Amino acid sequence: MRLLGLRAVRSRDLGRSHSWTLHRVTLEDGREVFVKKGGDFAAEAKGLRWLGDPAVEVLQVGEGMLVLPWLPPESATVPMAEETGRALAGVHRRGAPRFGADWTGDIAGLPLDNSPADDPAGGWREWYAERRVLPYARTARDRGVLGTSDIREVEAALNRAEQPEEPPSRIHGDLWGGNVLYSGGRGRLIDPAAHGGHRETDLAMLALFGAPHLAALLRAYDEVAPLAEGWRDRVPLHQLHPLLVHCVLYGRSYRDGVLAAARSV
Template sequence: MLRRARRLRHRVRDGASGVPRTPHGIRARLRVASPNPVPEAVLREVVETLGWPPDARIEAERLGGGCIHPAVALHHTDRPHTDRPGDPPARAFLKWDDSPQPEGASFGHEARGLEVLAERGGPIIPEVLGSSDGTHGSPGWLLLEFLAPRPPSCKDHVDLGHALARLHRPLEPEVLSGLDTAEGWIATLPQDNRPRSSWGTFWQEARLAPQIRRAAPLLSAGGIEALDTVAERTPDLLDPVVESAGGEGLSLLHGDLWSGNMLYSTRGPALVDPAVYRGHREVDLAMMELFGGFSAEVIAAYEDHAPLRPGYRELRRPLYQLYPLLVHVNLFGTGYVARTESTARRVLAALG
């Protein structure tokens, strides 16, 4: 299904840590003359979506950093940049499928997640210019505004922490965990977003249990036992912090907040590639601290606006980090098993 955004302007993402490589001049009717080129069918659809003429002169700069989809920055070199409302942009970010995707996976999920984050407010979110889930043999693609990356300043780290705190402000008390659309994705793995009776039950049933089952052939018997024990105790550990009277409540989460999904741009800190759902704000923070890449000033600035409750660092942070670690086991294999199992044992040790 081809999907166009209602309006076009100018901003968005690069592959976060990626640096543009040598541009390749092309005609819109032709492929990009580089390794892993933009498929001709995708290029035709994208040019039409952008409102560029079919014979537009286009540069396509390969962007690094993405481990799932190839990506380029497209530049209509014949068109001067303008900020006038309604004018087609001179640049845009494009990524597309270069291999068969799991049934049900689509760029539409990611596009909707970006729009939900933008509506909530906080960090800069790229505007969706169009997307396609792939039709008639054409690969799926996602087209976003382009944001020029730049090295961060000290102020950028502080701004990111404050913006995340705004994103994580509590939702209405009656809101349930998960998302209104039950089906979601984390990279290429299905992610169950069906609401549950409590946040702790959601983390147990919709996050830990499915990934433990999927990873079981790669885990040791002791590791499975430790993970199962943690999962069983999760509601009792999390519900008092989130669900009880005086609890923090739920927030809108990015859902996959590692450093590669954050971009310091010329307009400020931006988030990309979300796996959005409603949950406990500490999930995003735990993910940020799992693999590094974020300055300590970011968390400090976040806590200036939204202090973390006792028990986060010694107990809930490793508990929330189990989910992305299990996802990495299921995506990339045994290299993440030892850290996953030791993290589960660390949670149990913190419980005494």
């Protein structure tokens, strides 16, 4: 196998993620790289390049493979989390031309519709409902994970949701704590579902499954890019989409979480 024009002299299997295999590969010049195999990684590569620093650099993509630098993981410290919060605020402030993206999206191997909202005059709420929440709610219903009454609760939450409108931010889109890799004294963003969205979505996702020193990260973020009043109350709204994705992927164990979030909106 050749990567980056060089022969791979050693490969260590790191297991699987969804349908992909993961590998730590040593090249003939001594460099180590991280390789994902067995999928179409075009959207991931475009997202990483579009996000820019602190997203990890894309070294090679194509032929069912994505090659990234090998970054030895470290335990996060408070200063590292604070720097990550400031860097994330910088990414969001770069903005996006619209809600969605100019490429076909992907999240955990599921299709992600990045097209504009059906109503050209609609804002983020309409786009989020049409392109993020309702498609996965309906898929979960079709798979027997959610019932008709559950769908009505989700729809009711969307109808009563209040969200101050902001211009589209450049967001990671799947920013749970495991997608912030701490290495070299800083946090690096990996595995994005990047698009133009609402910046509160990334922060809500960090809170969903926990992230190290999250309070410090959020304080540092807010110092750089102050958040709108009441943003914490809107966290359940932004968590609806990732919870529904988990319903589709993993089944009824996430149903209660979806309904709790919907009722909290």
